[in-house]
Amino acid sequence: DVQLVESGGGTVQPGGSLRLSCVVSGFPFTGAAITWVRQSPGKDNEWVSSIYTNSTPWTPDSLKGRFTISRDNSKNAAYLQITNLEPEDKAFYRCGIGVCIYPSCEFVYQGQGTQVTVSS
Secondary structure, X not given: OOEEEEEOOEEEOOOOOEEEEEEEEOOOHHHOOEXXXXXXXXXXXXXXXXEOOOOOEEOOHHHOOOEXXXXXXXHXXXXXXXXXXXXXXXXXXXXXXXXXXXXXEEEEXXXXXXXXXXXX
């Protein structure tokens, strides 16, 4: 079975940082583009960042600067570094593998997600 497991979420103060992890099993990781999305209560999924098989990252202009995506093929893992967290970043973050054409992403495989809360 294909599994994606996210971790690294939590509660941080505004201005803080987090690194989210997405570990993939059961799928040839080097052949997978990984995308992070987030969902806040009452809002649609928002595409956060993607990293392609050649390790090229892509982040929407609206989120550039504070979100950095990376991957470690030796660990079958992708990471999302979030800096200078803002209250608006509070959301449920999920990683997935699928067909992603901005701004929509249809995951074939996705993890259970990890909650990020920003609060003083």
